[in-house]
Every structure is written in structure tokens, then in C-alpha cells.
Amino acid sequence: MTLTHGAIDCDIHPTVPSARALLPHLEPYWREHLLRRGLERESFDISAYPSGSPLTARPDWRGANGLAATNLAAIQAQLLDPFRPSAAICNVLHGAQMMMSEDLSLALCRGINNWLIAEFLDRDPRLRASITVPIHSAELAAEEVERLAGDPRFVQILLLAMAELPLGRRQMWPLYKVAEKYRLPIGIHAGSSFRHPPSAGGWGSLYLEDYVSYAQGFAGALNSLLAEGVFQKFPDLKVVLIESGVSWLPASLWRIDKTWRGVRSEVPWLAQLPTEIVRDRVRMTLQPFDSPPDRAALARVLDQIGSDDMLLYSSDYPHWQFDGMDVLPDGLPPALLPKILFDNPRATYPRLAALNPVGETTA
Amino acid sequence: MAKHVVARTAEIPPGGRKLVTVRGREIGIFNLDGEFFALFNRCPHQGAALCSGEIVSRLESALPGDYRLSRPGEMLRCPWHCWEFDIRTGQSWCEPNSVHARTFPVTTEPLVAETVDVTIAERYVVVTL
Ligand code: FES
Numbered sequence: 001m002t003l004t005h006g007a008i009d010c011d012i013h014p015t016v017p018s019a020r021a022l023l024p025h026l027e028p029y030w031r032e033h034l035l036r037r038g039l040e041r042e043s044f045d046i047s048a049y050p051s052g053s054p055l056t057a058r059p060d061w062r063g064a065n066g067l068a069a070t071n072l073a074a075i076q077a078q079l080l081d082p083f084r085p086s087a088a089i090c091n092v093l094h095g096a097q098m099m100m101s102e103d104l105s106l107a108l109c110r111g112i113n114n115w116l117i118a119e120f121l122d123r124d125p126r127l128r129a130s131i132t133v134p135i136h137s138a139e140l141a142a143e144e145v146e147r148l149a150g151d152p153r154f155v156q157i158l159l160l161a162m163a164e165l166p167l168g169r170r171q172m173w174p175l176y177k178v179a180e181k182y183r184l185p186i187g188i189h190a191g192s193s194f195r196h197p198p199s200a201g202g203w204g205s206l207y208l209e210d211y212v213s214y215a216q217g218f219a220g221a222l223n224s225l226l227a228e229g230v231f232q233k234f235p236d237l238k239v240v241l242i243e244s245g246v247s248w249l250p251a252s253l254w255r256i257d258k259t260w261r262g263v264r265s266e267v268p269w270l271a272q273l274p275t276e277i278v279r280d281r282v283r284m285t286l287q288p289f290d291s292p293p294d295r296a297a298l299a300r301v302l303d304q305i306g307s308d309d310m311l312l313y314s315s316d317y318p319h320w321q322f323d324g325m326d327v328l329p330d331g332l333p334p335a336l337l338p339k340i341l342f343d344n345p346r347a348t349y350p351r352l353a354a355l356n357p358v359g360e361t362t363a
Numbered sequence: 364m365a366k367h368v369v370a371r372t373a374e375i376p377p378g379g380r381k382l383v384t385v386r387g388r389e390i391g392i393f394n395l396d397g398e399f400f401a402l403f404n405r406c407p408h409q410g411a412a413l414c415s416g417e418i419v420s421r422l423e424s425a426l427p428g429d430y431r432l433s434r435p436g437e438m439l440r441c442p443w444h445c446w447e448f449d450i451r452t453g454q455s456w457c458e459p460n461s462v463h464a465r466t467f468p469v470t471t472e473p474l475v476a477e478t479v480d481v482t483i484a485e486r487y488v489v490v491t492l
Contacts, residue, residue, distance in 0.1 A: 170427075229427035261457040262445035268424035273458070 008345035008352060009088035011189075011242050011285045011314035012079060014120055015051075016094055016112060017070035019044055025114035030107035044095035044108070048160075048191030048214070049319075053207060058320040068318035072123050079317045080126055083327060086342075087355055088315075090116060090129040091158050091189055091242060097135045098163070098193035105134035109144055113154075121153045128352070130158035130187050138175040145175070149182040155351040156185050156240065161217040162192035168221075168228030176234045183350040185238040185283070188221055190214040190245075215248040215290075222282065223256060229269040231277050238348060240283045243316055245290040250304035253278060279307040283348045285314035286329070286340060287321045295331040302333070312348060313341045364491055372471050372486040375399070378436055382414055385492050389414070390467060392488055393450050395437055400450050401490050402439065403465035407455070411443035413464055419447065421456070439464075467492055 016022060019040045023031050034040050049056045057068035061078050069075055080088065096108030109132045116129045131154045133141035141157070148154050157179050165171060167188065179186050191214065197203045199213040200220075218241055225231065225239065253275045260267070260274055270277070292298055305311075315327050332340070346353050369383040375394045382391050382404060389404035391414025406413040421434040438447045438456065447456040448464045455462035468491045475484050 229424075232426055264457055265419070265422040265447065268422045268430070269427050 005084040006086045007083075007313045007341035008349075008355065009079075009083070009085040009315050009317070010240070010312040010345050010348075011091055011287070012075070012088045012317040013069055013093055013319065014075060014090050014116065015057075015067050015069045015318075016044070016092065016115065017065065017067055021070075022108065022111040022115055025118065026107060026111040030104070030111070033104070033107075042095075046093055046095050046098070046191060047194055048210070049093050050207075055211070055320055057318045058323070061318040072120055075120070075127075075317075076124065079315060080124065082325065083315060085126060085315075087126055087128050087345075087352060088317075089155060089349075090120060090127055091187065092116065092129075092132050093189065093191065094132065097132060097158075097160065098195075099134070102134055102137040102140055105136065106140040106144060109134050110147075113144070113148060117151070117153075121151075128153050128155045130154070130156040131184070132158055133175070135159050135163045135193060138172045141175045142178040145178045145182065145184065149178075149184065152351050154184070155349045156187040158187050158189060160191045160193060161188050161214065161221045161241075161244075162194075162196065162198060164193065164195045166220060166224035166228075168224030168226070168230050170228070173230075173233065176230060176237055180234045180237045183236065185240050185348060187240045187242050188218070190218070190243040192217060215245045218244045219248065219252040222252070222278070226256065226270065226274050226277060227267055229267070231281050232269045238281055238283065240285065240312065240348060242285045242314070243288060243319070244284055245288055246284050246286070246305075246311070247290045247292065247301050249278075249284065250301065250306075275306070279310065283310055283312050283344065285312050285316070287314045287316040287327070288319075289329040291329050291331070298329075298331040299333070302336070308336055308339050309344055309347065311336075311340045312345045366470075366489050366491050368474065368487045369490050370488040372399075372488055375488065378418070380414065380418070383490070385490055388492070390490060390492075391415075391439075392469065392490070393418075393439075395450060398451075399469040399471060399488050401467040401469045402448070402450065402453055403467070405465070406441045406443065406446070407462050407464055408441065408444060408446055411441050413439060413441050413448065416440045416442045418450070421447075 019042050045051050061068040092112050099105035112132045120127045131148050133144050192198050198210045256274045367385045370381050375381045377394050377396050380391055380393045391402050391404050393400045404412050404414040417440045418436050419438045419440050420432050423431045423433050437450050439450050440447050453464035453466040470489050471486045472489050474487045
């Protein structure tokens with residue numbers, strides 16, 4: 001299905017072409033640090049999205065260097081001009097978020113955020129971004145959020161589903177506190193920092209099994225946020241699951257609802273069915289949509305998700321989720337489209353609330 | 364609806380319970396600090412013998428890290444899947460608006476039982492069903 005113009009695209013991926021591109025955007029100390037270690041020659045590709053993997057970039061979107069979406073001209077020509085979103089949220093997937101050294105991690109994340117501002121946000125008013133943060137240090141992540149929260153073009157904070165600790169743990173709370181303070185949703189993107197195997201059973205051999213297991217990573221992250229009481233502790237916090245596959249959610253919620261009924265006394269702060277909390281506070285980007293094989297089944301999945309407010313349009317550009325202009329999964333009910341394409345993103349991201357469908361912010 | 368004498372009050376001390384059968388139905392009688400309550404011995408979830416479950420308190424918390432024990436000994440935990448029910452109202456804790464254990468009105472009444480040479484005047488537990 002093709003798209004009506006003016007949608008809010010909640011997940012696109014500018015790609016840092018090489019660490020060298022970040023050098024001008026780093027603080028002098030860290031620029032020198034990188035150069036002395038020869039790190040500017042590294043790609044910092046993350047194993048969840050290796051640049052050579054077919055999923056990572058649609059073939060017709062790859063440039064001469066084999067990478068896609070490395071510069072504004074490409075993003076404009078391939079995404080912004082043909083699909084004409086009123087806004088698109090840049091989520092940069094990069095090893096910066098998961099360096100063993102938390103300080104280096106912060107320095108590189110800062111570099112990425114500065115690069116985003118200079119190369120993209122300052123140059124096309126349709127672009128917005130998530131704040132790239134060091135995912136293994138909530139304190140440093142919060143510091144980076146504080147640095148950038150005054151810039152309204154940053155609309156979200158970017159985490160990965162699988163990190164050193166389950167995302168609900170209290171060590172993460174300083175970040176959630178600052179997210180709530182600035183009304184920035186926490187965007188949880190598919191992927192892992194690979195401190196642990198993506199499958200809880202151990203390290204797999206092949207990309208297929210890793211990638212498919214990311215859906216379980218989301219279930220784990222969500223279960224942790226629910227069980228630890230993050231949604232009660234931070235009553236205004238919103239969470240967006242980005243590139244999760246979507247259709248795993250209903251079964252996972254049935255399971256946690258069922259189990260919670262019996263062990264509620266272990267988590268007494270969960271005074272509501274977990275499903276109700278999720279419908280209220282969690283949103284999911286549309287692509288990739290792990291569609292069932294037929295339309296009737298798709299309608300059932302949407303029914304099981306049980307809320308028209310949860311899905312947010314995303315192209316997942318330049319990841320290869322669709323061909324041509326068919327960015328919307330087949331069979332989405334037409335009545336739901338205005339919500340998915342526009343109303344839900346606006347309601348999810350306070351900083352996009354004033355956006356109108358032609359992409360101008362009303363005063 | 365008729366009244367059925369099911370026990371002498373002294374048989375069920377505070378915190379205690381007694382399973383009785385009234386018109387073919389098993390009913391659990393509970394004494395909470397001198398007040399008596401009756402619940403159908405059948406869990407509304409999948410039919411377990413609810414009244415044989417453990418008597419527990421309510422563990423409450425508004426926020427992680429803030430813990431309160433309330434209503435000591437006033438909840439009944441189903442022996443099968445551990446759903447908890449308020450002994451006073453039958454209300455389930457997990458879905459208070461839609462899942463209830465069935466309750467019956469209970470009173471305690473003085474009755475006089477006479478035998479050949481002794482008169483025992485005691486209070487009795489009476490279930491209306
Ligand atoms: S039968 Fe009682 S909780 Fe399932």
C-alpha cells in the first residue's frame with residue numbers, strides 16, 4: 001500500500017558513513033583520543049545491523065560505498081521527496097551507544113548528535129531526531145539529554161532493547177526521570193549491545209536466528225519495565241518500541257496478564273492488568289510488520305492489540321522492509337490509517353503535537 | 364431463601380474457617396475478628412476448591428520500594444492459580460470489576476437447644492441460601 005502525504009515517519013536511519021565523519025563533531029580531547037587509537041578507521045557498525053546485511057539497506061538505496069542514507073541528499077531523494085512525510089524521526093544505530101568505556105560512549109554519542117544537528121536537522125526542516133545516548137550509563141545518558149533537551153527537534157531518547165541490564169532496572173531510572181521531565185518518550189529500538197546473547201538460550205550461529213530473537217528481546221524489555229514498576233514510578237513516561245515486528249505483542253501480553261493474576265502480590269504496584277498499562281503508555285512503530293499470511297488474520301492481530309492508538313507509521317528507511325513505494329503493510333484498515341500516519345505520532349511525541357499535516361508547526 | 368444453622372460460633376475462632384454443606388453446596392465459613400463471612404467453595408476462575416486456599420493479607424504498594432501490608436488475614440488465595448479474593452466481599456484482587464467469588468449472607472443468632480436435662484443457650488452461625 002502506498003502512502004498519503006504528510007505522514008509522520010517515526011523511524012528512519014541516517015547512517016554515519018565512517019568514524020572519520022564524526023571527528024569534526026567531537027570535543028578536542030576525544031578527537032585526539034580517537035586518532036591516537038586509530039579508531040577513526042573503524043566502522044562502529046553494530047552487529048544487529050551489519051552494513052552488508054540485506055536487511056540493513058534496500059539495494060537501490062545503497063550508494064557507491066555500499067552504504068545507504070549517509071547524507072542529506074540521499075535521504076531527500078529517496079525518502080523525503082517521494083514519500084513526502086511532514087516529519088521524519090532520525091534514529092542513528094551506531095556502536096557509540098555501547099562502548100565498554102562509558103566516557104568514550106558518551107563522547108561518541110555527543111559527536112553523533114552534533115553530526116545530526118549539523119548535517120541533517122539544520123538543513124531540512126522535516127527532520128527530527130532521537131537523542132543518541134550511552135545506553136550503559138543512565139547518568140551519562142541523562143547528562144546528554146540535559147544538554148540537548150532545549151532543542152525541540154530532538155523528540156525522543158534512543159535505547160536498544162537488549163543492553164547490560166533489563167531496561168526496567170533501577171540503574172536506568174535516572175534516565176527515565178529526565179525523560180519524563182522533558183516529556184521525551186523513550187524509544188527502544190530493536191537490537192542488542194551483545195553483552196548477552198540475543199536468545200536467552202545462548203549464542204546462535206546465524207543472523208537469521210539473532211534477528212528473529214529480537215522480538216523476544218522486546219518482550220523481555222517490556223516485561224522488565226512493567227514488573228519493576230517503571231510506569232508507576234514515572235507516570236508521564238511513554239515508551240515507543242521501534243522496529244519490533246508488532247505482531248508478537250498480543251501473545252506476550254496474554255502471558256503476562258495471566259501470570260500477573262496469580263503473582264500480583266509480588267508486584268503490588270502493578271494494580272492494573274499489564275495489558276491496560278501497555279495500551280496506555282506503550283507505542284510501536286509500524287515497519288517491519290510481521291504480517292500474518294492473510295488479511296483476515298491481520299484484522300485479528302489488530303483486534304488483539306486492542307487499541308487504535310498504539311501504532312505509529314514508520315518507513316524504517318533505508319532498512320529493506322518493502323519495495324517501490326509500498327511502505328504500508330497490505331491490509332491495514334483504511335479507517336485506521338489517519339491515526340497511524342498522523343494522529344498517533346502527534347499524540348505520542350509532545351514535540352510534534354503542534355505539527356499539521358503539511359509539515360508546518362502552528363504557532 | 365432459607366436460613367441454615369451451620370455451626371456454633373465457638374467452633375470457628377477468629378482467623379479460622381469451617382467447610383459446611385448446605386443444600387448440596389459446599390460453603391466456607393470464615394471468622395474475621397468476630398465477623399463471619401461465607402464463600403462458595405468454587406473458584407470463579409476454573410472451579411478449584413477455593414475455601415481450602417491459604418488465608419493471606421493484602422500486600423500493597425503505590426510505587427516500587429514502598430511496601431504496605433494491609434487487611435491482615437482477610438484475603439483468600441485460590442489453591443490452583445493463586446488468584447486472591449477478598450473474604451469480606453468475594454471481590455478478586457486481579458479483576459475486581461469482573462471476577463467475584465460468590466458470597467452468602469451470614470448472621471450469628473442465639474438459639475436454644477434443649478435436651479432431656481440440659482439447656483444450652485449459645486450463638487450459632489446461620490447462612491442464608
Ligand atoms: S481456579 Fe482459582 S485461580 Fe484458577
